Amino acid sequence: MTTALRLLTAVPLIIMAVVLLVLGLQRSGAPLPTPAHMHLPEFGPMLIDAERYDDAVAWYRALAQDGDPGALRSLAEAADLAERPADRSAALVRLVMGRGATFADHLDAAALLAASGATLDALRILYNAERRFPFAADERFLSFFAALALDGGRPDVALPLARRLAQEAASESASRLLRQLTQAAGNRS
Amino acid sequence: MTRMLALAAVLLCTLLASPHAAARDEPRTIVMLTDRGDASTPLRHAAPILRHLGLIPEPHDAAEPLPDLGARSDLRGVLIWLDDGAIGDAAGFTAWVTRLTQRGVPVVLMGRLPATADRFGLFLTLGLIYARDDRAYGFDLGIVDSAAGIAGYERRFEAPFPPTDIVRPLGAAEAVPVLVLQRRGDASDRTVPLVATARGAYAADGYALWRSADGRHTRWLVDPVDWFRLAFQIQALPVPDATTLNARRIFSLGIATAGADQHDIAVALAAGISAARTERPIRLLDGAATANGWAEPANRCGDSLRARLMGRDGVLKRLARGEAPHRVVPYAPVLLACPAEGESLLVAANAILDDAASRPLATANLSLAELEAGRSSARIEWVAPGLWRVTGRGALNTLRFDDADHLRVDWERSVGVMGAGRVNGALYVSLDPEATEIAVAVTNLPWTLPPFATLVESRWAVSGLVRDIETAEMSLQGYGTGDMVWSVEPHSDWELRFTPKGGRTLRYRAEVGAEGLLAFSLPALAAEGASLSFERQDFAEVGP
Numbered sequence: 033m034t035t036a037l038r039l040l041t042a043v044p045l046i047i048m049a050v051v052l053l054v055l056g057l058q059r060s061g062a063p064l065p066t067p068a069h070m071h072l073p074e075f076g077p078m079l080i081d082a083e084r085y086d087d088a089v090a091w092y093r094a095l096a097q098d099g100d101p102g103a104l105r106s107l108a109e110a111a112d113l114a115e116r117p118a119d120r121s122a123a124l125v126r127l128v129m130g131r132g133a134t135f136a137d138h139l140d141a142a143a144l145l146a147a148s149g150a151t152l153d154a155l156r157i158l159y160n161a162e163r164r165f166p167f168a169a170d171e172r173f174l175s176f177f178a179a180l181a182l183d184g185g186r187p188d189v190a191l192p193l194a195r196r197l198a199q200e201a202a203s204e205s206a207s208r209l210l211r212q213l214t215q216a217a218g219n220r221s
Numbered sequence: 222m223t224r225m226l227a228l229a230a231v232l233l234c235t236l237l238a239s240p241h242a243a244a245r246d247e248p249r250t251i252v253m254l255t256d257r258g259d260a261s262t263p264l265r266h267a268a269p270i271l272r273h274l275g276l277i278p279e280p281h282d283a284a285e286p287l288p289d290l291g292a293r294s295d296l297r298g299v300l301i302w303l304d305d306g307a308i309g310d311a312a313g314f315t316a317w318v319t320r321l322t323q324r325g326v327p328v329v330l331m332g333r334l335p336a337t338a339d340r341f342g343l344f345l346t347l348g349l350i351y352a353r354d355d356r357a358y359g360f361d362l363g364i365v366d367s368a369a370g371i372a373g374y375e376r377r378f379e380a381p382f383p384p385t386d387i388v389r390p391l392g393a394a395e396a397v398p399v400l401v402l403q404r405r406g407d408a409s410d411r412t413v414p415l416v417a418t419a420r421g422a423y424a425a426d427g428y429a430l431w432r433s434a435d436g437r438h439t440r441w442l443v444d445p446v447d448w449f450r451l452a453f454q455i456q457a458l459p460v461p462d463a464t465t466l467n468a469r470r471i472f473s474l475g476i477a478t479a480g481a482d483q484h485d486i487a488v489a490l491a492a493g494i495s496a497a498r499t500e501r502p503i504r505l506l507d508g509a510a511t512a513n514g515w516a517e518p519a520n521r522c523g524d525s526l527r528a529r530l531m532g533r534d535g536v537l538k539r540l541a542r543g544e545a546p547h548r549v550v551p552y553a554p555v556l557l558a559c560p561a562e563g564e565s566l567l568v569a570a571n572a573i574l575d576d577a578a579s580r581p582l583a584t585a586n587l588s589l590a591e592l593e594a595g596r597s598s599a600r601i602e603w604v605a606p607g608l609w610r611v612t613g614r615g616a617l618n619t620l621r622f623d624d625a626d627h628l629r630v631d632w633e634r635s636v637g638v639m640g641a642g643r644v645n646g647a648l649y650v651s652l653d654p655e656a657t658e659i660a661v662a663v664t665n666l667p668w669t670l671p672p673f674a675t676l677v678e679s680r681w682a683v684s685g686l687v688r689d690i691e692t693a694e695m696s697l698q699g700y701g702t703g704d705m706v707w708s709v710e711p712h713s714d715w716e717l718r719f720t721p722k723g724g725r726t727l728r729y730r731a732e733v734g735a736e737g738l739l740a741f742s743l744p745a746l747a748a749e750g751a752s753l754s755f756e757r758q759d760f761a762e763v764g765p
Contacts, residue, residue: 082535109434115376140434146360147380154360172357172384179358205355 076106085114096123101132108140117144128157135165139176146180155180159189169193171206178209187216244602244610247458250295251276256283256303262332263302266430270445271300273549274623275460275601276453283335284309287317290326298327298421298453306333315339319346328421329452331429334386344388348395348418352387356404359384365411366401371447372415376431376440383427387412395419397451399443400428415443422452446547450623457628459609459650459661461599462621463592464551467679468642468649469583470544471551471592474573477506479522479557487558494570500701500745501574501584506555522559536569537576544580546645552582553589584700585682591616604660608634611659614652620661622648632671634662639686640676640708651676654684670710670737674755677706677738681747691757698750703743707755711737714759721746730758 076095079088088110096103104127111119124141127133138161145154158177162169169177174190174197181190194210197203251271255261261280268278276297281288283303287310290296299321308314314337321328328347337343344351359382372378382402390396390413399415414425429448431440449455464470476491478484487505495503536554543550554573556566595617602610608631611620622628625648630641637656642649652659673688681699688694697703709715710733717729724746733739743753 083538112433113438115379117379136434143358143360143381146358171355175356176358176360179356179361208355 076110080110080113085110086116089114089116089119093119093123096126099126099130101127101130104130105137108137118148121145121148125153125157128160135161135168138164139173142176142180146183151180151184152186155184155186155189162193169197171197171201171203174206174209178213181213182216187213191217244604246295247601247603247609248295248297249275249277249601250279250293251297251453252288252290252299253278253280254283254287254299254301254303254308255280256305256307258282261302262304262430263300266439266441267300267302267331267445267449269549270449273446273460273547274449274453274455275458275621276449282309283307286310287313290321291324296326297455298329300329300331301335302329302331303333303335306336308335308337311335311337315342315346318343322346322420327453329423329449330421331424331426333426344423345391346420347423348391348420349413349416349423350389350391354384354386354412357384359402361405362402362412363404363406364400365403366398368397368399371399371444371451372442374441374444376442378442382414383425385412385414385425385428388416388423388425389413390416390418392418399448399451415448417451422448424448444546446549446623455623457607457622457625457663459601459611459620459622461596461601461611461614461617462619462649463589463596463617464548465619465621465644465649466583466585466587467619467640467651467676467681467683468644469581469678469680470548471553471587471589472501472577472582472584473504473551473553473587473589474501474570474577475504475506475553475555477555477557479559483558483560486560486563490556490558490563490566490570493567494574498571498574499748501577502586502700503570522557522562536573540573540576544645548645548647551589552577552580581678581680581704583680583682585680585698587682588616607631607664608660608662611652611661614659616654618652618654620650620652622650622663625663627665628663629665629668630675631662631664631666632675634660636660639683642676642678642706651679651683653686654682671708674707674709674739677708679703679705681705681743691760692754694754695752696750697743697747697753699747700745702745703741703747703751705741705743707739708737709733709739709757711735713757715739715755716758717741717743717753717755719743719746720752722750724751731755 076088076091079085079091089107092103092107092110096107104123108120108123108127111117111123121141121144124137124144128138128141138157142154142157142161145157158173158180162173162177174193177190177193181187191210191213194206194213197206198210253263253268255263264278264280271278284307290299310317314335318328330343330347334340335343340353341351360380362380362382364378367373367378378400385402389411390398395418397417398413399417401411401413404410414428416423424443429441429443431442432438476487476494478487491503491505540552540554543552556569558566595615599614599617600612602612604610624646625643626646628648630638630650637653637659638661639651639653641651648663650661672690674693676683676686680701681697681703684696686693686695712735713733715731715733717731718726719729720726727744729741731739731741739755
């Protein structure tokens with residue numbers, strides 16, 4: 033079943049490569065390149081250089097079908113260039129659900145989800161980011177985390193970080209966020 | 222009687238000399254405060270736009286002491302665009318900006334905020350109220366208002382927005398907000414990350430220029446031409462323009478060598494293309510010309526596969542973007558001659574030449590390097606309202622007035638001007654290459670018919686124009702057919718006499734309709750030069 037699905041999902045990839053090859057050759061009138069000339073790793077960057085961003089999204093989506101972090105990140109970047117935030121968001125969410133995602137990837141994914149109204153999904157990603165990158169979470173992160181936690185009715189998930197930063201950094205903004213979260217958590221309980 | 226004659230002579234001299242005595246250099250210098258040297262964002266992205274606007278960028282390192290600009294009469298404005306925010310003189314920074322704004326010098330603040338203790342005072346001197354926002358997120362920001370002509374240029378604005386502090390105009394009446402954002406539908410929680418005021422302008426970090434996550438791609442979020450015109454309060458200003466000849470975008474396909482040992486390949490390629498496509502000039506460039514490129518190379522060595530798969534889509538799209546909505550570069554792609562890629566290069570050259578053939582370009586014997594030199598050396602003197610004197614222009618023969626739908630050439634006060642054409646809302650003024658004294662005047666008064674033919678546009682170079690109410694004579698040089706449009710009296714009849722160099726004179730009759738445009742296309746016989754004259758045939762029938 034899995035093999036059949038993999039074959040099925042590879043079909044669009046093969047069709048697109050053949051179509052692009054044929055169209056490109058028709059455009060240039062040049063003879064068909066032999067397989068030895070095909071450097072597939074360069075195909076995505078070629079599409080981006082040619083400003084064919086939608087084709088690049090389709091290409092990288094096919095490459096990213098097995099969840100490869102590099103391909104997912106390239107897919108997110110191509111979607112960003114194509115100004116397709118939903119595709120970028122989907123790629124980043126897949127990226128942060130797997131391995132190889134950076135702290136910044138988590139923030140980007142959460143921001144896109146939050147902007148689209150998926151507050152709890154965004155909150156879940158920030159929660160994971162805090163656990164995976166405990167030393168990267170600073171006051172700016174807390175600001176975002178706390179806003180989503182309050183919006184999502186889950187102030188408790190941001191409280192530990194707020195307590196830690198309020199204690200370590202002794203900053204006014206962290207203390208203020210701690211007060212807000214504590215109050216909201218109290219009201220909620 | 223002698224005293225009266227002397228008085229009259231003095232008065233006459235004063236009247237004649239007064240425009241020149243009043244002349245002063247048009248202030249065009251923009252002092253740029255930057256912090257990453259040649260790699261800084263403003264030098265890479267803003268400086269070319271400022272030069273396009275006829276301004277002269279003058280970079281200063283923000284880590285150094287702030288420049289003393291008190292005695293500078295050439296100052297048009299100051300652009301503070303920092304990538305990191307560090308400044309050498311944090312304590313004196315706000316006072317320095319205040320002195321500039323008090324002198325009426327627009328100060329434009331972009332990029333990272335300068336690390337000055339008195340940010341509130343800094344914004345206040347720009348006519349803005351500033352408050353730091355601890356909410357380091359922008360997912361809940363939404364657009365309330367945006368200036369349609371400026372905002373969303375190469376990339377549209379959409380959530381999530383970059384985090385930004387709260388900035389509002391001090392006096393709403395004198396401010397032009399380009400983008401207004403609001404949090405969660407709360408009208409009291411607004412910020413204006415892009416705004417121009419009477420004292421300058423402010424663009425929050427990440428709101429003028431978008432950068433991809435990997436930093437390799439950038440897009441202007443605001444129309445940079447219109448943004449800097451607004452920010453530096455530029456009204457009618459003649460701009461030396463090296464992209465255009467006779468209102469047409471200049472064509473120049475260059476063949477350059479990828480390495481010193483590829484010279485023969487480049488020569489053979491240039492000769493082959495020139496022989497096959499005589500309608501357009503092909504230029505052999507040296508390495509320096511490529512490095513300084515008027516456009517990025519249209520290929521890279523080793524990318525024949527890329528060319529086969531993708532055609533020249535990217536290059537052609539970039540060439541098209543250089544034309545509209547603002548003509549910022551000539552149509553001047555450069556092909557690199559690479560070993561064993563002759564076939565691919567011919568394909569690329571033909572793709573570009575076919576694209577060029579579909580566009581109204583100027584194809585004449587022009588040196589882009591000389592035009593660029595003329596653009597840099599041209600001196601613009603303000604003589605009187607709407608009147609400028611131009612000297613030191615070298616080979617450059619085009620002046621541009623941006624956003625000039627309301628302007629036209631004032632023929633009574635202009636000298637050495639052959640005509641003018643409109644493209645993208647700009648007025649391109651054609652200067653006679655043989656004219657040594659140039660005075661260009663524009664007016665917003667209603668159009669009146671000039672007492673001679675005026676050039677609207679021409680594919681070929683035109684020079685040595687001599688004209689009166691019923692005749693015009695000129696020299697021509699160019700490649701391909703000589704498409705030309707002149708503005709003359711409506712419903713007039715003309716005879717054209719076209720004489721290619723060393724050839725016989727060809728005569729044509731032309732009848733002008735109600736639009737008053739004498740439009741014709743001469744045979745492709747002016748590569749070595751030609752002369753053209755036209756004479757009005759119905760003149761005796763006109764008049765009282």
